[in-house]
Amino acid sequence: MAQANTTPDSATRSGTAEHGEPELISGGHLVAKALKAEGVEVIYTLCGGHIIDIYDGCVDEGIDVIDVRHEQVAAHAADAYARITGRPGCAVVTAGPGTTDAVTGVANAFRAESPMLLIGGQGSLSQHKMGSLQDLPHVDLMTPITKFAASIPATERVADIVSMAFREAHHGSPGPAYLEIPRDILDAKVPVSKARIPQAGHYRASTHSAGDPDSVAKLAELVSKAEKPCILLGSQTWTCRATDSAIEFVRQLDVPAYMNGSGRGTLPPGDPHHLQLSRRYAFQNADLIIVVGTPFDFRMGYGKRLSTDATVVQIDLDYRTVGKNRDIDLGIVGDAGRVLSAVTEMNAGNQSVDSAQRKAWLEELRAVEDEAYQKRLPRQLSDSTPIDPYRLVHEINEFLTEDSIYIGDGGDIVTFSGQVVQPKAPGHWMDPGPLGTLGVGVPFIMAAKQAMPHKEIVCLFGDGAFSLTGWDFETLVRFDMPFIGIVGNNSSMNQIRYGQAEKYGVDRGRVGNTLGDVPFGEFAKMLGGYGEDVSNPADIRPAMERARESGKPSLINVWVDPEVYAPGTMNQTMYK
Numbered sequence: 001m002a003q004a005n006t007t008p009d010s011a012t013r014s015g016t017a018e019h020g021e022p023e024l025i026s027g028g029h030l031v032a033k034a035l036k037a038e039g040v041e042v043i044y045t046l047c048g049g050h051i052i053d054i055y056d057g058c059v060d061e062g063i064d065v066i067d068v069r070h071e072q073v074a075a076h077a078a079d080a081y082a083r084i085t086g087r088p089g090c091a092v093v094t095a096g097p098g099t100t101d102a103v104t105g106v107a108n109a110f111r112a113e114s115p116m117l118l119i120g121g122q123g124s125l126s127q128h129k130m131g132s133l134q135d136l137p138h139v140d141l142m143t144p145i146t147k148f149a150a151s152i153p154a155t156e157r158v159a160d161i162v163s164m165a166f167r168e169a170h171h172g173s174p175g176p177a178y179l180e181i182p183r184d185i186l187d188a189k190v191p192v193s194k195a196r197i198p199q200a201g202h203y204r205a206s207t208h209s210a211g212d213p214d215s216v217a218k219l220a221e222l223v224s225k226a227e228k229p230c231i232l233l234g235s236q237t238w239t240c241r242a243t244d245s246a247i248e249f250v251r252q253l254d255v256p257a258y259m260n261g262s263g264r265g266t267l268p269p270g271d272p273h274h275l276q277l278s279r280r281y282a283f284q285n286a287d288l289i290i291v292v293g294t295p296f297d298f299r300m301g302y303g304k305r306l307s308t309d310a311t312v313v314q315i316d317l318d319y320r321t322v323g324k325n326r327d328i329d330l331g332i333v334g335d336a337g338r339v340l341s342a343v344t345e346m347n348a349g350n351q352s353v354d355s356a357q358r359k360a361w362l363e364e365l366r367a368v369e370d371e372a373y374q375k376r377l378p379r380q381l382s383d384s385t386p387i388d389p390y391r392l393v394h395e396i397n398e399f400l401t402e403d404s405i406y407i408g409d410g411g412d413i414v415t416f417s418g419q420v421v422q423p424k425a426p427g428h429w430m431d432p433g434p435l436g437t438l439g440v441g442v443p444f445i446m447a448a449k450q451a452m453p454h455k456e457i458v459c460l461f462g463d464g465a466f467s468l469t470g471w472d473f474e475t476l477v478r479f480d481m482p483f484i485g486i487v488g489n490n491s492s493m494n495q496i497r498y499g500q501a502e503k504y505g506v507d508r509g510r511v512g513n514t515l516g517d518v519p520f521g522e523f524a525k526m527l528g529g530y531g532e533d534v535s536n537p538a539d540i541r542p543a544m545e546r547a548r549e550s551g552k553p554s555l556i557n558v559w560v561d562p563e564v565y566a567p568g569t570m571n572q573t574m575y576k
């Protein structure tokens with residue numbers, strides 16, 4: 001894979017001490033040193049005169065520079081890099097339009113609790129409020145969608161404030177931070193001795209808090225006494241890297257598990273405790289429901305889908321999430337891994353867990369699960385043309401290996417995949433998160449391939465979603481980042497079309513959501529990738545195999561039936 005398109009200079013630009021002069025360092029080089037201390041290995045960027053000194057610093061620090069074609073892509077890639085690596089992702093954009101272009105990516109990271117840092121340029125402080133090129137109130141713009149937004153007032157403070165941003169980004173549930181650096185502050189050189197340059201591992205504390213011990217003990221008791229418990233492993237299961245603790249918990253205490261968001265893949269498909277299609281039933285019939293690291297937001301019907309008779313326990317990194325929208329019986333603010341491990345340990349050898357009862361409960365859920373699966377199976381195996389979206393997502397699920405990171409970027413087509421595609425390993429499922437942003441696919445691929453070059457990346461796009469950020473397919477070609485892309489092409493924004501047609505009738509329901517018949521395989525070829533067009537269900541798998549073999553960024557354009565919709569779209573579940 002092509003790494004940074006930069007070559008380190010042999011001489012450091014930080015200013016060599018000569019003739020007794022103090023060693024000098026510029027703001028951009030201080031940024032790079034602070035990024036390096038945090039373990040940031042790459043920045044995503046689109047250039048501008050306000051920020052070039054940061055690139056120069058990155059050259060010295062050996063930080064890769066991935067230059068993209070739209071700042072939204074840079075910000076989404078930084079978000080994805082943070083999710084995949086557990087280290088902050090960083091995007092660097094120029095002042096004004098560069099920063100406003102990045103807003104969507106930062107907003108997405110905010111709702112997804114992803115600790116990315118956006119660094120943006122600004123006109124020189126010496127021209128403050130004079131109408132300098134690309135001047136905007138960036139900090140005001142960013143404040144509501146970040147955990148921390150600030151302007152850096154002095155070159156000496158640059159690295160210090162970058163490390164402050166990282167502290168803030170990791171506090172409680174993680175999230176994005178934004179720093180504006182005026183051009184003269186970035187370019188100025190100051191004596192190294194006057195700048196605080198925080199050293200790796202010496203400027204922030206571990207955030208793995210264990211939760212209130214009394215509450216943890218209470219949870220251990222509830223689990224041991226429950227007859228029909230279940231657990232929902234949400235995104236923070238992955239954020240906290242709590243997957244091993246979660247697996248131990250469900251296996252040792254015999255608790256059926258459901259997964260959502262980045263928590264998908266915590267248990268492998270086929271695991272006796274891995275359940276998916278019986279969730280609604282479990283939430284109605286369980287006597288104990290443990291919700292880990294996911295809010296009672298629209299994805300949970302704001303908590304309304306949980307039986308009012310069940311004992312509900314919520315574990316979250318953020319105190320503001322616990323008990324929000326729905327009453328709970330027990331709340332624990334803490335790290336999912338620490339809490340679950342403590343509960344497992346407290347119950348080790350506990351005889352009060354009635355294994356026969358648990359077995360019967362698991363069998364009850366498995367029967368519900370199997371019935372739902374059998375009902376859907378004919379659609380998954382359908383040979384009809386145009387292709388049933390269920391068949392497409394079934395083929396993708398069969399195609400994934402333990403080393404495939406799956407990314408979903410689209411509307412209805414991705415709703416289908418949410419029902420059928422099961423990642424085979426923890427951290428191998430990526431979606432935008434609760435902001436539901438279309439266009440994350442290409443940048444998420446970029447970050448996943450950069451962070452995990454040995455992994456295979458498989459991305460399912462809607463044709464609408466791909467079109468938002470698709471030009472950065474070229475960036476994937478330029479940096480030699482192979483992946484298998486599948487476009488579920490229905491020439492429409494179908495998820496919106498359904499609700500419109502229901503409300504206004506079929507003809508009026510077509511307004512504003514109809515796309516052209518774009519053969520995206522040709523688009524991939526035009527930009528130097530691999531592409532194919534598929535209209536027959538039997539050709540899906542061989543086309544994906546050829547894309548895998550090609551070793552190139554690829555798009556398999558699959559024409560799917562525009563007249564069928566996923567159940568979630570038909571129920572308009574997302575608005576309820």
Ligand SMILES: Cc1ncc(C[n+]2csc(CCOP(=O)(O)OP(=O)(O)O)c2C)c(N)n1
Nearest residue numbers: 410411412413438462463464465493494495
């Ligand atoms: C950036 C952004 N703009 C608009 C929307 C609203 N939206 C949700 S689903 C959808 C349709 C997506 O179409 P496509 O990706 O082709 O998938 P399909 O629903 O057709 O399967 C739209 C426009 C959104 N979620 N994100």
